[in-house]
Amino acid sequence: MAISSDLLASSNTQKERSVGAADPFTAGNRPQTAFVNENQVRAAAGLTMVLGAVAFVYAYFDKVYVPIQVVTTVFFIEFLIRITAGLTYSPIGVLAGWITQRQPPHWVSAKPKRFAWTLGLLMSLAMVIITNSGIRGVLPLTICLICLSLMWLEAVLGLCLGCEFHRVMVRRGWATRDKTIEVCAHGACATESANARTSL
Template sequence: MTYGKIIDNLILDGELATYPVLNEKDARAAAGLMLIIGIITFVVTLFLKRFDILAITVGIFFIEFLLRVVNPDYAPFYRLGSLIVKNQRPEYSGAVQKRFAWSLGLLMAISMIFISIIFQIRGVLPFAICTICLSLLWLETSFGICVGCKMYYGLMKMGIIKEPEVMPACPGGVCSIKKPKKHNKKINK
């Protein structure tokens, strides 16, 4: 089973995209929905000390990110986001870096399960993790900046993550790493 969708004759950044892709608009819409819930939870937890609401939201985020890592089509916020933007022209990017970014979201959710639910730690640590998560969601929603995608390319550049045979297009076409053109078919315009 392929992660993402391979779309025949899809051209991204002037090249034939022979790799699986995801619709960036779906991802941004889903991030916006999660941001709204995250902000509400953050405010309720901070001012009303309702840690039960935090536990519910952490559980929901865990399930969402887990499903996105497995297959985003099963993730509720992702599906709802895709319904909201279904009449818009899609903006595709490589699926592999989005999966990596969502894996980082999953790690944050798992961390919050242990920190705030199991060990019931309150204060700076869960506050910092929530602030980071909300900031990342805000950057994705407001500016289309996928920090996890940038981290993926940075780790690839450092040799920590294996470079794929065909370099997938990144969100917004802002990839800092360019693969030699021998692997991709150049489309003349």
């Protein structure tokens, strides 16, 4: 009887380990803080792209600059919250999470994403200064088109150029690799071994 009890306990332990190994990045459906949901990130990029495109149309075709002044300010606040608190606490991130709540999460490393959001923060800050200073012409047009292109690549193709740039910086020693684990879309980060995953 004692032997059968030991075998049953051992079987249950193996089942628990196998379930944990199937998704090592979650514990009770809650991800590690070092990760973000790629689906939520792409949805957020799509939402920001739509807002930016509408503001761009008003500014470029109708010469109405209030929408782009408001949108760039919203983007600055949005990226600042993402960097400091996380995507799940930003307004657009919350909406993106609601949109993608029925999709299975796809966890990726947050560090390269945070680096990409930092670039977005800098570009949105530049646009806030430019649009509120009355600067018109090629400079704001170029920055706006670059931002829209980056958002489109992230939302539609799942390609994070900021993450790719972060990968290059890591290879050259200009940035440090994520010490917990690096699992990024499109090879933006090197995938660690299964042992490193389960050690989380």
